[in-house]
Amino acid sequence: MTSTRPSALAGAFQGDLIGPDHPEYDTFRRCFNRDHDQHPALVARCTGPEDVRAALHHARENVLGVSVRGGGHSAPGYSSCDGGLVIDTSPMKRVEIDTDARTGRFGAGLTWGELDAATQEFGLAVTGGRVSDTGVAGLTLGSGSGWLERMYGPTAASLLSAEVVTADGRILRADAEHEADLFWGLRGGGGNFGVVTEFEFRLHPVGPLLYAGLLLHPRSAAGALTRFYRDFMEQAPDEVTGALALISAPPAEFVPEQVRGEPACGVIVVYVGDVAEGEKALSPLVEWGDPWVRMVGPMPYTAVQTMLDAGTPVGVSEYFKVDYLPELPDEAIDTALAQAEGITAPLTQLIFCPMGGASRLDADHMALSIPPTKWVYFCLAIWWGSDGRERHIDWTRSFHAAMRPWATGTSVPNFIGGDEGTARLRNSYGPEKYARLVALKDRYDPDNVFALNQNVPPSG
Ligand SMILES: Cc1cc2nc3c(=O)[nH]c(=O)nc-3n(C[C@H](O)[C@H](O)[C@H](O)COP(=O)(O)OP(=O)(O)OC[C@H]3O[C@@H](n4cnc5c(N)ncnc54)[C@H](O)[C@@H]3O)c2cc1C
Missing domain, CATH: 3.40.462.20 (Vanillyl-alcohol Oxidase; Chain A, domain 3)
Known part of the structure; x- marks a missing residue:
C-alpha cells in the first residue's frame, strides 16, 4: 500500500475526498448498520462516471480494497471497509423524467425518499424500498422488494438501462440490446460487475x-x-x-x-x-x-x-x-x-x-x-x-x-449475511444462473475488484 492521501487523487477528481483527518470523516465512513464500524483510508465522493473511473484507477495504483456505496444501507456493512477506498456514489442525484414515455433516469446516489418525491410529482413510481433513506443503487441491484412488487415486480423488473463503470475504467451503457449480458447481471447480481452511476426505470401510474x-x-x-x-x-x-x-x-x-x-x-x-x-x-x-x-x-x-x-x-x-x-x-x-x-x-x-x-x-x-x-x-x-x-x-x-x-x-x-458463505448465495441463484454470473465476473471483473458485496468470485 503506497500513498492514500486525498491529494494523490485530487487532480483528476471533481468530488470531495474525505480522509481520516476530515471533520466529516465519521459521517461518510459509517454505514447505516453500526454493528459494522470500519475505517477506510479514503472516501471518494464521486460526482459522475469520470470520478468513479479516477477513483478506481487510484485504488488499482495504490493496491487498495474497494467498497462501493449508494445509500449506505447494506446490512452486512459492505459499503465501508477498513484501510481501503470507499467509492461513494451518493452525490449523484440527477433526475430526468419523461412523462409521455413513463420512464426516468436517476443518479445512483438517490435514496428512495428522493426518487419517490420526484416521480410522484407526476403520479408515477417504481417498486422501491420500504424505508425511505435506503439507497436506490444497492436495492435495485440486489433485492428490489417493496409495497409495489405484487403489482409491478421487483425493482429490477422495471430497469431499462444502467450506466456502469467497469473495473478496468470503461464507461458503458447496458440495456437489453447493448452489453445485454451485463444488463442481465445487473438485474440481481448485486455490486459484482461495476459501479452504476445512473439507472433508467420504466415508471408506473401510482397514487398520488x-x-x-x-x-x-x-x-x-x-x-x-x-x-x-x-x-x-x-x-x-x-x-x-x-x-x-x-x-x-x-x-x-x-x-x-x-x-x-x-x-x-x-x-x-x-x-x-x-x-x-x-x-x-x-x-x-x-x-x-x-x-x-x-x-x-x-x-x-x-x-x-x-x-x-x-x-x-x-x-x-x-x-x-x-x-x-x-x-x-x-x-x-x-x-x-x-x-x-x-x-x-x-x-x-x-x-x-x-x-x-x-x-x-x-x-x-x-x-x-x-x-x-x-x-x-x-x-x-x-x-x-x-x-x-x-x-x-x-x-x-x-x-x-x-x-x-x-x-x-x-x-x-x-x-444474505456476511457470515452465511457462498453456498447460500449459489443455492439462491440456482446452478445455471450462478454459472452465468461467474462467466460474467470473469469477463467484467476477473480480478474481483468488486469483492466487498454478496460476492460471486471469478472462476480463476
Ligand atoms: C432499514 C433497511 C430497510 C430495508 N428495506 C428494504 C426493502 O424494503 N426492500 C429491499 O429490497 N431491501 C431492503 N433493504 C435491504 C437493502 O436493499 C440493501 O441493504 C441494499 O444494499 C441497500 O442499498 P444502499 O444503496 O442503501 O446500500 P449500500 O450500503 O450503499 O450498498 C450496498 C451494496 O450495494 C452495492 N452498491 C451500492 N451502490 C452501488 C453502485 N452505485 N454501483 C454498484 N454497486 C453499488 C455495493 O455492493 C454495496 O456494497 C433494507 C435495508 C435496511 C438497512
Missing part, C-alpha cells in the same frame, strides 16, 4: 393517494390474526399488499400510552389502486378484531413509503435472517410465535410479507431469483450500541433454525 395504513393488535391476538391474515392475503388481488409484523408497540403518540413497549402484532395494509376500491378490498382486514390502533385511510404514496422509517432509525445495530416460505401452515405460525416470545431487543422486527402477483415472475431475463413462494420472512434483530450483541444474534439464528422445516433456505443477495 393510496388507501393504506397500519393496525396494531395486542400480541395475544397474533395466533388468530396471523391465520386470518394468511387466508386473506392468499386470495387477495395483486393490488392488495402489506405485511404482518411481530414487534413491540412503539413509543409513538398514536399508540395508547399504557401499551407502549408491549408485545404487539402490527399489520401494514396498502392497496395499489383506486382509493374507494382499496377501502372495500381491505375492509375485512381493517375491521378484524379489536386493535389498539386502527389508522387506515387515504394517504399519499410518499407517506406510505415512510411508514416504517421510525422503526429503523439511523445508528442502530442490526443482524438479520431472511428466507422464503412456500406455505405458511399453522405449525409454522405457532413456531414463529413461540420464537417471538424470546425476542431479546425491543426494536426487533419479525416481518411476514406476502409474495405472489408480479413478484411471482419466472425471471430468466434477469439474474435475480425469486422462488415461487407465498411468503417471505424478514427476521431483523435491531438494538442500540453493542449491549447483548451475541444474545441478539443467537436469537436470530435460532429463529432461522426453527423455521427451517418450512423454508426454502434461499434469499435474494441483499439479504
Whole structure:
C-alpha cells in the first residue's frame, strides 16, 4: 500500500475526498448498520462516471480494497471497509423524467425518499424500498422488494438501462440490446460487475393517494390474526399488499400510552389502486378484531413509503435472517410465535410479507431469483450500541433454525449475511444462473475488484 492521501487523487477528481483527518470523516465512513464500524483510508465522493473511473484507477495504483456505496444501507456493512477506498456514489442525484414515455433516469446516489418525491410529482413510481433513506443503487441491484412488487415486480423488473463503470475504467451503457449480458447481471447480481452511476426505470401510474395504513393488535391476538391474515392475503388481488409484523408497540403518540413497549402484532395494509376500491378490498382486514390502533385511510404514496422509517432509525445495530416460505401452515405460525416470545431487543422486527402477483415472475431475463413462494420472512434483530450483541444474534439464528422445516433456505443477495458463505448465495441463484454470473465476473471483473458485496468470485 503506497500513498492514500486525498491529494494523490485530487487532480483528476471533481468530488470531495474525505480522509481520516476530515471533520466529516465519521459521517461518510459509517454505514447505516453500526454493528459494522470500519475505517477506510479514503472516501471518494464521486460526482459522475469520470470520478468513479479516477477513483478506481487510484485504488488499482495504490493496491487498495474497494467498497462501493449508494445509500449506505447494506446490512452486512459492505459499503465501508477498513484501510481501503470507499467509492461513494451518493452525490449523484440527477433526475430526468419523461412523462409521455413513463420512464426516468436517476443518479445512483438517490435514496428512495428522493426518487419517490420526484416521480410522484407526476403520479408515477417504481417498486422501491420500504424505508425511505435506503439507497436506490444497492436495492435495485440486489433485492428490489417493496409495497409495489405484487403489482409491478421487483425493482429490477422495471430497469431499462444502467450506466456502469467497469473495473478496468470503461464507461458503458447496458440495456437489453447493448452489453445485454451485463444488463442481465445487473438485474440481481448485486455490486459484482461495476459501479452504476445512473439507472433508467420504466415508471408506473401510482397514487398520488393510496388507501393504506397500519393496525396494531395486542400480541395475544397474533395466533388468530396471523391465520386470518394468511387466508386473506392468499386470495387477495395483486393490488392488495402489506405485511404482518411481530414487534413491540412503539413509543409513538398514536399508540395508547399504557401499551407502549408491549408485545404487539402490527399489520401494514396498502392497496395499489383506486382509493374507494382499496377501502372495500381491505375492509375485512381493517375491521378484524379489536386493535389498539386502527389508522387506515387515504394517504399519499410518499407517506406510505415512510411508514416504517421510525422503526429503523439511523445508528442502530442490526443482524438479520431472511428466507422464503412456500406455505405458511399453522405449525409454522405457532413456531414463529413461540420464537417471538424470546425476542431479546425491543426494536426487533419479525416481518411476514406476502409474495405472489408480479413478484411471482419466472425471471430468466434477469439474474435475480425469486422462488415461487407465498411468503417471505424478514427476521431483523435491531438494538442500540453493542449491549447483548451475541444474545441478539443467537436469537436470530435460532429463529432461522426453527423455521427451517418450512423454508426454502434461499434469499435474494441483499439479504444474505456476511457470515452465511457462498453456498447460500449459489443455492439462491440456482446452478445455471450462478454459472452465468461467474462467466460474467470473469469477463467484467476477473480480478474481483468488486469483492466487498454478496460476492460471486471469478472462476480463476
Ligand atoms: C432499514 C433497511 C430497510 C430495508 N428495506 C428494504 C426493502 O424494503 N426492500 C429491499 O429490497 N431491501 C431492503 N433493504 C435491504 C437493502 O436493499 C440493501 O441493504 C441494499 O444494499 C441497500 O442499498 P444502499 O444503496 O442503501 O446500500 P449500500 O450500503 O450503499 O450498498 C450496498 C451494496 O450495494 C452495492 N452498491 C451500492 N451502490 C452501488 C453502485 N452505485 N454501483 C454498484 N454497486 C453499488 C455495493 O455492493 C454495496 O456494497 C433494507 C435495508 C435496511 C438497512
